[in-house]
Structure formats: structure tokens, C-alpha cells
Amino acid sequence: MSERKVYRPEGIADAFVEATPSVEATPSAGPTPSAGPTPSAGPTPGVEPVETPAPAETRAPTLPTLGVVGWLRWTWRQLTSMRVALLLLMLLAVAAVPGSILPQRGPNPDKVLQYLGEHPTSGRWLDRLGLFDAYTSPWFSAIYLLLFVSLVGCILPRAAQHARNLRGRPPRTPARFTRFPAQASGLTTAAPDDVVAAVAARLRRGRTFRVDVGAEPANTARPAARTIAAERGYLRETGNLLFHVALLGLLVSIALGQLFHYRGQAIVTEGRGFANAVVDYDTFSQGAWFRASELSPFSLTLDSFTSQFASDTVAFAQARDFTAHVTVTGADGSSTERTTIKVNHPLTIDGAKVYLQGNGFAPEVTVKDATGAVAFSGRVPFIPQDTMYTSRGVIKVPDVSEGLDQIGLTGYFLPTAVVDDSGNARSVFPQPENPMLVLQVWTGDLGLDGGVPQNVYKLDTASMTAATDADGQRAQLIVQPGQTVDLPDGLGTITLGAQVPRYVALDLRYDPSLAWVLGFALLALAGLGVSLFTPRRRVWLRAWTVPDAAGPSGGLTRVELAGLARGDDSGLQAEVERALAAAPGLLDEVRHNESAADGGRVRPGHDPGEPGAPGHDPGETTEPDRASAHATNDQEDLR
Numbered sequence: 001m002s003e004r005k006v007y008r009p010e011g012i013a014d015a016f017v018e019a020t021p022s023v024e025a026t027p028s029a030g031p032t033p034s035a036g037p038t039p040s041a042g043p044t045p046g047v048e049p050v051e052t053p054a055p056a057e058t059r060a061p062t063l064p065t066l067g068v069v070g071w072l073r074w075t076w077r078q079l080t081s082m083r084v085a086l087l088l089l090m091l092l093a094v095a096a097v098p099g100s101i102l103p104q105r106g107p108n109p110d111k112v113l114q115y116l117g118e119h120p121t122s123g124r125w126l127d128r129l130g131l132f133d134a135y136t137s138p139w140f141s142a143i144y145l146l147l148f149v150s151l152v153g154c155i156l157p158r159a160a161q162h163a164r165n166l167r168g169r170p171p172r173t174p175a176r177f178t179r180f181p182a183q184a185s186g187l188t189t190a191a192p193d194d195v196v197a198a199v200a201a202r203l204r205r206g207r208t209f210r211v212d213v214g215a216e217p218a219n220t221a222r223p224a225a226r227t228i229a230a231e232r233g234y235l236r237e238t239g240n241l242l243f244h245v246a247l248l249g250l251l252v253s254i255a256l257g258q259l260f261h262y263r264g265q266a267i268v269t270e271g272r273g274f275a276n277a278v279v280d281y282d283t284f285s286q287g288a289w290f291r292a293s294e295l296s297p298f299s300l301t302l303d304s305f306t307s308q309f310a311s312d313t314v315a316f317a318q319a320r321d322f323t324a325h326v327t328v329t330g331a332d333g334s335s336t337e338r339t340t341i342k343v344n345h346p347l348t349i350d351g352a353k354v355y356l357q358g359n360g361f362a363p364e365v366t367v368k369d370a371t372g373a374v375a376f377s378g379r380v381p382f383i384p385q386d387t388m389y390t391s392r393g394v395i396k397v398p399d400v401s402e403g404l405d406q407i408g409l410t411g412y413f414l415p416t417a418v419v420d421d422s423g424n425a426r427s428v429f430p431q432p433e434n435p436m437l438v439l440q441v442w443t444g445d446l447g448l449d450g451g452v453p454q455n456v457y458k459l460d461t462a463s464m465t466a467a468t469d470a471d472g473q474r475a476q477l478i479v480q481p482g483q484t485v486d487l488p489d490g491l492g493t494i495t496l497g498a499q500v501p502r503y504v505a506l507d508l509r510y511d512p513s514l515a516w517v518l519g520f521a522l523l524a525l526a527g528l529g530v531s532l533f534t535p536r537r538r539v540w541l542r543a544w545t546v547p548d549a550a551g552p553s554g555g556l557t558r559v560e561l562a563g564l565a566r567g568d569d570s571g572l573q574a575e576v577e578r579a580l581a582a583a584p585g586l587l588d589e590v591r592h593n594e595s596a597a598d599g600g601r602v603r604p605g606h607d608p609g610e611p612g613a614p615g616h617d618p619g620e621t622t623e624p625d626r627a628s629a630h631a632t633n634d635q636e637d638l639r
Helices: 067-079 082-095 097-101 109-118 120-128 131-136 138-167 192-207 234-260 514-533 572-581 593-597 626-633
Strands: 182-188 210-216 225-232 262-269 273-275 283-286 299-309 319-329 336-342 347-349 352-361 364-368 374-379 391-397 406-414 417-419 425-427 436-444 464-466 476-479 484-486 493-496 502-510 537-545 557-565 586-591
Touching: 067 138, 082 097, 082 138, 097 131, 109 120, 120 131, 131 138, 138 234, 182 572, 192 210, 192 225, 192 537, 192 557, 192 572, 234 514, 262 273, 262 299, 299 352, 299 502, 319 347, 319 352, 336 347, 336 352, 364 391, 374 391, 406 425, 406 476, 476 484, 476 493, 537 572, 557 572
Parallel strands: none
Antiparallel strands: 182 557, 182 586, 210 225, 225 537, 262 283, 262 502, 273 299, 299 319, 319 336, 347 352, 352 502, 364 374, 364 493, 391 406, 406 436, 417 425, 436 464, 436 476, 484 493, 537 557
């Protein structure tokens, strides 16, 4: 098969077909035919056919490789971007959810053990993921540190750029004002120098604008002109930076607070107290960098506790006041101070705050075993369950005589007890007007010797048997103050003290970062407010003397102004008009609302200015000049 012959006009190379320079066709003797359709068959007269070279092999474009440094730069830019920072902030919020749903080992180790016992399979996997130590887990720390690095990587270059902008000058006056969203112009009898001086003084008032006065040489369209370039709104970027710095300060303060804080809870009954030592707290947690030797040496004694409840029918049994009267003793033992602790009015001791977290009743109970020996004697806190202070508690009696089963009692303390016809008792008022103790008795193994911590307010009855009465029902004891009641099955006796002491739950917290957290939070709000409500505006002015030959306006001063804002700014046009109104000897004013409505673009045939003025010739091009573009390019955008 013969190769295909194609016609190629002289001097034209088909670059779309050939990958290499083509060989030019050599014309034969005689006239060259004009371009036209190629005949379907036969050679073309006067043109020698040429062979079409085979297409070159097409190669895929080769992309440049980033390399190690390139990948590091790309990773750093991604990490310091707004998108990644917002993602990390969202991840931090999500990562904090398990700490509020699941029990944590730091403050509640017994609840963690209870959860693991109740959910052996899922609990084991949750423990492997570190969800019981959510705030100290590696993944939570990684998110926290990445957010910290992202903020630092954003703030430092932005702060340097903002510092350069503060030292710089406002952008020069653009050659054309026709494309700006806010414009105003007018004629005045004052000289250009006087106009510029008056308007510059108006813009400098209140130190809101940074003003730069200049001059432009004459050109073919107009004589020499005086100019003003003014800019305001640097405080907007300052507020933006302030917000990010405050956010960074919040992260640092919270982190340091978690490292140096400590917190302890203790239940104290009337007439007794505790020392500020780890062993005296019921629960105690501390930061990784805090040492127990740093605890302030003091002791606190609860002298008395008073409570007030409403007795009227409108707000019956509502709490009115809780006051703990305490005595604080210093390290030397000689300095004492009597003071009070109220709800939301903590006691401050050496930087630590002692809060009144709760209160209740702690009846004094004495239990004797079957041999008559005292197996238990002490005050037992009962936890309120409702507004009437129906309180639930547990009495564990492990120290019985040899050979006897351990005893457990569980039930309720009723401050003002009322027993109905069916024998059910309930409390009808929070104050101890008719106190009563209602208990059930269990015998067996309390499980205290297994080495596993137990909740002192719960009784594990897995290895115990409920005591029954003569009818085979669970025995129920009702004990009032000063009474001694026999336990069923000859287990012994129980005695309730004549007085019912009160107890308070105190929560002592020390966190050196609280003041810093509050300060940075207020600083963040202030920076955000400044950033949101400070307008960023630029105003330019040009004033020149209209030539005498220009008509009725000859010899007057033509004043033109334009304004540009970052984003939508409803007050920009008014700002420009106020600047124009400051010009002395103003004869008239022309507002270019048509240009503003068109987004700052001049419509065909619209001449917003004086004939012969620069930038107002209908035949002149309206493409934006470099200064107009520069007016929007350097608007830095902080996260």
C-alpha cells in the first residue's frame, strides 16, 4: 500500500500533527495554485506531493519532584492553614467528650473499677484506647500540641507582616477612581494646597486615619495635582492578632494549670476537722509536676453547720441558706482564724479555695455483736436523695468477734419522719424535727479482704444473706435517737446517738492558672470585638486647578475622592462624603452612586467627571490600573 500524500501550502508547517520540524514542500515550476479544497483523487497539478512523517511518540508530562524539603514545606503550610486549625479545634472538642462521659482514673478510680467489672469486654478495649485517662492520653496530647504549633506558625509570620504594614505608608493614589465602590467629587474656589490641608486635617482627626500627602506632575490631560492617600483600620488586624495570641495563652495556661494543680475532697462532721495532707482527703488528685510536699500546712475544723429552709406554702422546703462555721489553724498551731464558708463564697487559704460542695446528716451509730463486744462505733454520713433530705447510707461492720459473720446494714435516714398506715416511712421536711433510721440487715462476707477498693456508700451483697423476721420477710429496723434495738437472728444490737451531727462536703482546689485563664479569655473577647467592629478603609483624594479654557469651571479647583473597604461597608460612602465636605469653598458636590451600584465599574457612555479630567474620557480604557489592584492585594487575612 502506498503512503498517503497530503497537500501542504508553501511555508506552512502543521505543528499540531508534527512533533518535529516539518520539511517544507518544494514548489514545482509554474504558478502555485491558490488554497482550496483538496481533490479527492489524483495529484494536484503544479504541486509535488510530500510524504507525511509518522507522528512522534507522545510522552506524558514529567512533574517535578518535591523532595524532602518540599514535602516538609508543604506539611508546614498545611499545618498552619486555617482549615487545619479549625479541624484541630474541632478534634480537640470531640476528644474531650469521653472525659465527660466515661469515669476517669484521676478523680474517680473506684468508678473506673466498677465500670470495668460491669463491662469486662468493652471496658478492656476502652482502657486500651486510653479513654479512662482521656486528658492525659497520647492522642489527646497530640491534638493539643498540634493546635499549639498551628497557632504559633500562624501568629509569627502574620505579626511580622502586620508590623511591616504599620511602619509602611498608605498605598499611592490610583490613576483612576472610576472603579471604586465609593466616590465623590466637586468644585471649590480654594487652591489645591488649601483643599489638601483641610481634608488631611479632617482625616487625621481622632488619629483614625494615617495620611500621606503627595503631588503628581502635569500631563497632557490636566495640570499638576495634589493628592492624599489615607488608610485606617490597622486596629482590625491588631485585634485579630490579639485574639489568636489570647487563644494561644489560653492553651498554655490550661496546660500549666493541669500540670501544677491539685484537688482534694473531704467529708467533715461537726466538731471534727482535717489537715491539708494527702492522707486526710477522701479523694485527691494532682498534676504531673505537683509534689505533695508543696501543700500549704494548715488544718480546718468544722465548728458547726446551719441550714435554713422555707416553711411557707409557696416555697415549702426550698433552701434559703447554708453556712459552715470553721476554724483555720496555721502551720505553727498558734494562729487561728474563725470564718465561714457559704455556697459560691469559698474560703481562700494560701492560694487554694475551699468550696462548700454539699451537706447532710451523719448519725452516730454503735453496733455490738452477739457476744456484746462493740464491733462498730462512729458517725456514718448519709447522702441526701431528694429535697426532703431522705438520705441513703451504709454501715459496714467487719470487726466482729472471731467465728461470727460480718454484718452490713443499709437503709435511709429520715430527718422528719412520717409513717403511714401501711408502715411505710418518708421524710416531709429537711430539718431534723423527727429523725428516724430505717435499716435492713445483711450477714456474710463484706468482701473487704479481697484487696479491691469498694465504694463506702454501697454494700456488695453478692456474698451476703439478708436477715429475715419471724414471717420470713426481710427484717426492717426502725431506730430513733437515743434508742437501742436488737438485731434479728441474735446478731447483736444497734444504738442511735441522741444527737444527729451534720456534715459538710468540702472541695479544696488549687489551680495557679485560673487568673491567667480569665485574663486571656477576656483578652480574646476584646480582640474579637475589635476585629469584628473596626472597619478597614482607604480614602484617596486628587485636587487640581481646572484650566481657564475648560469653560465655566475654569480657574476653580476640581476635587475627586474615592474609597475602598475590606468587605461590605455601608459607611464607606458617608466617609468619603465627609472628607469632601471638609474642603473649603465647596461649590457643588457630585456623588457617583451609579458607579457604586455597578460594583465600581463605569458603564458605557457614563462620564462621572468633568470633561478633560483624567480618567473621565469616555473613549479612554477603563481597565484597572496597578495601584487599584494593589489597593486590595495587601489586605492580609488572618485566621
